[in-house]
């Protein structure tokens with residue numbers, strides 16, 4: 276009995292699900308079973324190969340169903356970074372194949388993106404610019420909504436614009452971006468652009484933080500490219516890229532060259548076990564999204580209620596706006612006070628696993644989040660920020676443990692002078 280009590284007393288609460296999620300039990304099970312029973316090379320003609328190929332076909336169908344896509348529009352990748360980089364490479368290569376002109380002003384493809392994107396978007400585009408392969412325009416999000424201004428995106432369009440890439444939901448603030456509206460307004464421009472001989476403007480969204488939390492339907496969005504990241508929705512660390520009619524309606528050029536796998540769009544012997552796991556994770560989303568979403572919202576809202584009760588007049592929510600929506604699991608907040616920088620509070624937490632912001636920026640813990648600064652949040656408040664992202668299994672009791680931990684940490688820091 277003592278052991279059980281001790282275990283409860285020492286339990287730590289993981290609330291960093293936007294960084295990564297554990298595998299769902301059925302995902303782990305199907306991965307194990309596939310590695311054990313369907314290890315053949317999917318390209319082999321014999322029965323072992325056919326068995327592996329069938330596993331991949333089923334997984335592709337499940338992933339496609341999760342995002343409302345046709346199976347042929349899903350290409351498996353190693354993850355979100357590869358998927359994002361493939362989009363930029365494809366549109367740049369397509370532009371150079373069909374729109375390269377003698378007029379240097381139109382010589383380079385132009386990409387529009389936002390100032391809150393994940394590094395696999397921001398740095399990939401920056402590299403293309405440094406290499407002299409494209410031009411970019413980075414639009415800022417509004418400080419009153421955390422969303423990009425759609426009309427501003429439209430204003431930034433130029434004759435050589437060929438891609439708009441805006442994430443579906445931000446990993447730190449949780450704010451959902453107006454993808455439908457962006458696509459709709461861009462499509463209205465296309466006729467006149469066609470008449471002028473200007474390139475089609477494709478639209479890409481990195482849906483890493485949206486899938487498994489809110490409904491994601493490529494038909495409803497009208498999107499051309501959509502990035503899927505398994506380890507954000509209790510799946511394995513691989514990903515997929517949705518491309519609307521690849522190489523027909525929408526450019527798709529491989530980053531890699533080798534065998535003919537994935538119809539030549541993504542060569543390399545397939546990671547059958549992980550693909551099976553991605554398919555299972557997708558099926559769980561198809562079957563349970565509403566339940567997942569409602570539960571995470573209930574727990575996140577309880578957290579926010581408890582924060583205000585525990586720290587009256589001392590909490591600033593960094594992603595909560597009257598004019599925008601957030602994914603249901605994310606809460607970014609600052610506890611105001613001169614000694615309460617996020618890294619200090621984090622160092623005093625004994626039972627809570629949260630982050631200051633994106634995991635890939637965790638080496639910059641003493642600097643305020645670039646995402647929060649980009650949203651117009653002041654330096655002092657941004658320095659005190661903590662990012663909490665709850666999961667499917669997070670309980671109200673977990674939140675109470677975290678609030679107790681936070682209160683003790685803050686009390687210690689405020690009384691340490």
Ligand SMILES: O=C(O)CC[SeH]
Pocket residue numbers: 293294295393446447630632633634635636
């Ligand atoms: O936001 C996160 O932690 C995942 C992206 Se690096």
